[in-house]
Amino acid sequence: MDTRNPMFPVPYYIRRVKKETHDTFTIELEPENDADGFFFAPGQFNMLYVFGVGEVPISISGDPARPKTLWHTTRAVGAVTRAICKLKRGGTLGVRGPFGTPWPLEESLGNDVVIVAGGIGLAPLRPVLYRLISQREKYGNVVLLYGARTPQDLLYTQELEDWRRRFHIEVKITVDSAEKNWSGNVGVVTTLIPKAQFDPQHTVAMICGPEVMIRFTLMELQKNGVKAENIFVSMERNMKCGIGLCGHCQFGPTFVCKDGPVFRYDRMVNIFGKREI
Amino acid sequence: MMAPSSENKEHFVLEREYFQKLLDTLIQRGYRVVGPTVGEGAIVYTKLNSVADLPIGWTDEQDGGAYRLKKRDDQSLFGYVVGPQSWKKFLLPSALRLWQAKRVGKSFQIIPEDEKSQKFAFVGVRSCDMHAIAIQDKIFMNGQYGDSHYKSRRADAFILAVNCGKAGGTCFCVSMNTGPKTTFGFDLAMTEVLEGNRHYFVAETGTELGAEILHTTPHKKANKEEIFYADDVIKKTAGQMGRSMDTTDIKNLLYKNYEHPRWDNVAERCLACANCTLVCPTCFCTTVEDVTDLTGEHAERWRKLDSCFTMDFSYIHGGSVRSSTKARYRQWMTHKIATWIDQFGTSGCVGCGRCITWCPVAIDITEEARAIRESEPNLKRETAEGAEKTTHNHKEGI
Numbered sequence: 001m002d003t004r005n006p007m008f009p010v011p012y013y014i015r016r017v018k019k020e021t022h023d024t025f026t027i028e029l030e031p032e033n034d035a036d037g038f039f040f041a042p043g044q045f046n047m048l049y050v051f052g053v054g055e056v057p058i059s060i061s062g063d064p065a066r067p068k069t070l071w072h073t074t075r076a077v078g079a080v081t082r083a084i085c086k087l088k089r090g091g092t093l094g095v096r097g098p099f100g101t102p103w104p105l106e107e108s109l110g111n112d113v114v115i116v117a118g119g120i121g122l123a124p125l126r127p128v129l130y131r132l133i134s135q136r137e138k139y140g141n142v143v144l145l146y147g148a149r150t151p152q153d154l155l156y157t158q159e160l161e162d163w164r165r166r167f168h169i170e171v172k173i174t175v176d177s178a179e180k181n182w183s184g185n186v187g188v189v190t191t192l193i194p195k196a197q198f199d200p201q202h203t204v205a206m207i208c209g210p211e212v213m214i215r216f217t218l219m220e221l222q223k224n225g226v227k228a229e230n231i232f233v234s235m236e237r238n239m240k241c242g243i244g245l246c247g248h249c250q251f252g253p254t255f256v257c258k259d260g261p262v263f264r265y266d267r268m269v270n271i272f273g274k275r276e277i
Numbered sequence: 278m279m280a281p282s283s284e285n286k287e288h289f290v291l292e293r294e295y296f297q298k299l300l301d302t303l304i305q306r307g308y309r310v311v312g313p314t315v316g317e318g319a320i321v322y323t324k325l326n327s328v329a330d331l332p333i334g335w336t337d338e339q340d341g342g343a344y345r346l347k348k349r350d351d352q353s354l355f356g357y358v359v360g361p362q363s364w365k366k367f368l369l370p371s372a373l374r375l376w377q378a379k380r381v382g383k384s385f386q387i388i389p390e391d392e393k394s395q396k397f398a399f400v401g402v403r404s405c406d407m408h409a410i411a412i413q414d415k416i417f418m419n420g421q422y423g424d425s426h427y428k429s430r431r432a433d434a435f436i437l438a439v440n441c442g443k444a445g446g447t448c449f450c451v452s453m454n455t456g457p458k459t460t461f462g463f464d465l466a467m468t469e470v471l472e473g474n475r476h477y478f479v480a481e482t483g484t485e486l487g488a489e490i491l492h493t494t495p496h497k498k499a500n501k502e503e504i505f506y507a508d509d510v511i512k513k514t515a516g517q518m519g520r521s522m523d524t525t526d527i528k529n530l531l532y533k534n535y536e537h538p539r540w541d542n543v544a545e546r547c548l549a550c551a552n553c554t555l556v557c558p559t560c561f562c563t564t565v566e567d568v569t570d571l572t573g574e575h576a577e578r579w580r581k582l583d584s585c586f587t588m589d590f591s592y593i594h595g596g597s598v599r600s601s602t603k604a605r606y607r608q609w610m611t612h613k614i615a616t617w618i619d620q621f622g623t624s625g626c627v628g629c630g631r632c633i634t635w636c637p638v639a640i641d642i643t644e645e646a647r648a649i650r651e652s653e654p655n656l657k658r659e660t661a662e663g664a665e666k667t668t669h670n671h672k673e674g675i
Contacts, residue, residue: 243421246564247563253620255620276601276607277598
C-alpha cells in the first residue's frame with residue numbers, strides 16, 4: 001500500500017497554460033518535489049485541487065512516455081474548473097492520483113483501433129494516440145473519429161493534422177454545425193463510422209464523450225460488426241474521493257473511480273443506456 | 278457465519294448490581310464509554326458515566342414512520358430495540374476534518390490532522406449493528422486504500438454486545454441472517470435476564486480483553502438454568518420479528534428490474550428526505566467540503582456524511598445523473614440489497630428496520646422488495662397488460 005495518504009493533494013507547479021478553444025485550456029504541470037516524475041496509464045485521471053476552492057476529477061491528456069510533465073485539458077464549466085482555467089504560469093495546483101482503469105492498449109496489439117471522441121472526450125484519448133504513434137508498427141489501422149459542436153470547438157487541431165499526415169492515422173472530423181467556410185463534415189460522429197477503414201472482426205474500439213453520443217456510437221459500431229467485448233467506453237460520474245470510499249461515482253454495481261472510468265462494454269450491458277442509473 | 282451453540286461455550290453470570298463495576302473498569306482503562314440513554318424523545322447513544330444513564334425501564338414501540346418511547350413494567354437496562362442512531366456516529370462521524378493547508382509563497386503545504394485515537398467502548402451493541410460494523414469494516418479497512426480515521430477508531434474499540442430482549446415492529450434481522458443473537462466481533466456479549474425477582478446478565482467472552490474486563494467484575498459460572506433463560510430470551514425475540522424479507526436470489530431480482538413500474542409507484546410517496554440513509558447503520562457515502570478563511574491563507578478539507586437522495590449527489594456538469602426521486606430511491610434500495618453484494622460480498626442491509634421506522638411516509642424496504650418479487654411472474658410473460666396489472670394491484674394494496 002502507498003504510504004502517502006491518498007487524500008492529500010501534492011502541489012504541482014504550473015509550467016504553462018495553453019488556450020485550446022474559447023472555454024477549454026490545457027495546463028502543463030511539473031512536480032514540485034517528485035524527482036522521478038508522474039507515471040500514469042492512458043485513460044487514468046487525477047483529482048485536481050485549487051487551494052481553498054475545491055477539487056475535481058480530470059483525465060490526464062498528456063504523453064505517458066513523458067513523466068516529467070503532466071497535462072490536463074479542462075473545460076471551464078463549474079466553480080473549480082473555472083478557477084483552474086484562471087491559474088497562471090508559476091501558480092500551484094494540488095494533484096491526487098493517478099486513479100482508475102486504463103484504455104486496453106495491450107489488448108489492442110495487432111488489431112485495428114477505432115477511437116471515437118465527442119467534444120472534450122478527446123482529452124482522455126490523447127494519451128492513447130501518443131502511445132499508438134510511438135509504437136505505430138504494432139497496431140493495424142488506427143482510426144480517429146472526432147465530433148465537436150463547431151469547428152471553433154475542435155481541440156488539438158495542429159496535432160490532428162500531424163497524426164493524419166505523419167503517423168498514418170485515419171482522422172475523420174465532423175461538427176454539429178458550421179459557417180459556410182467549413183468544408184468538412186457536418187453531422188453526428190456516428191455517421192463517420194461506416195466510412196472508416198477497419199476490420200470489424202479484429203478491431204478494438206475506444207469511446208469517450210457525452211453519454212448520448214456513447215450510446216449511439218455503441219449501436220453503430222455493433223451494427224458494423226465490432227464485438228461488444230472489444231468496445232471500451234470511458235464513463236463520467238460525480239467523484240469526491242477517487243479511491244472508492246465516498247460512494248458518489250456509483251454506476252450500477254461499479255465505482256467509476258476504481259472499476260472505471262474505462263469499462264468493457266459487454267460487462268455493463270445491463271446498466272448502460274438505462275436512464276438515470 | 279458461525280453460530281456457536283450455547284452448550285459448548287463457557288457462560289458467566291453477572292448480577293445487575295455489578296454492571297456499574299463493569300462500566301467503571303472500562304472508564305478506568307481510558308475508554309470513552311458510549312451507550313444508550315433517553316434523550317430527544319428517543320434512545321440515543323451518548324457518553325455513559327453510570328448505569329443511571331442507561332434507559333432503565335424504557336422501551337420503544339416502532340412501526341413504519343412511527344417511534345414512541347414507552348415505560349416498561351420492569352427495570353431492565355436494555356429493554357428497547359434500536360434507536361435512530363447507530364455506531365457509525367462514532368466510527369464514521371458526520372463531519373470530520375481531513376486536513377488543513379496553509380499557503381506558502383505561490384504553493385501550499387498540507388497539515389495532516391493529529392490523529393489522536395479515540396478509544397471507544399460501545400455498550401449495548403445489537404447483533405444487527407455488529408453486522409453493520411462488520412460491513413463498514415469491509416469498506417474502510419480493506420481495499421486498496423481504506424480509511425485511516427476509521428481504521429484507528431475501529432482497531433481500538435471495545436465492543437460490549439447486548440442481545441435483544443425483544444424485537445421491534447420494523448425488525449427483520451432473522452430474514453437477513455444477522456440476529457438476534459450476536460455471534461462474532463464482540464469482546465463481551467450479554468443477554469439480560471429478568472426472571473422472578475432476579476435481574477442478571479448471562480455473558481460470553483469473545484476476546485481475551487473481554488475476559489480480562491469481565492474478571493475485574495464479580496461474576497460466576499452460569500448454571501444450566503440461567504443459560505436456558507438467556508437462550509429463551511433470544512428465542513422469543515427471534516419469534517417477534519415485525520417484518521420479513523425473502524432474500525432468495527435478491528441480487529438478480531433487482532438487477533432484472535431496473536425498469537420495474539414499482540419504482541414509479543414508490544417515487545410518488547418518497548420525499549427524498551434522506552432520513553433512511555442517515556439512520557442506516559451501513560450507509561457510508563460522504564462528500565468533501567473545501568473551505569478557506571477570509572484571508573485566503575488557510576484552507577481546510579472536511580468530510581461530511583452525504584446521501585444519494587440529494588440532487589447534488591450525482592451532479593456532473595450539465596445536471597444530475599439521478600434527477601428524479603424514482604432514480605434516487607432505486608439507487609438506494611438497489612445498492613443496499615443488490616449491488617452491495619457485488620461490491621463487498623455481503624448485503625448492505627442488516628434488517629435493523631431503522632429506515633422503515635424513520636421514514637416520514639413509512640416506506641418499507643421489505644414491502645418494496647416484496648412488491649417487485651411478487652410481480653415477477655407477470656414480468657416474465659412480458660406482456661404490457663401484465664405489467665399494468667401489477668402496478669394496479671400495488672396501488673390497491675396501499
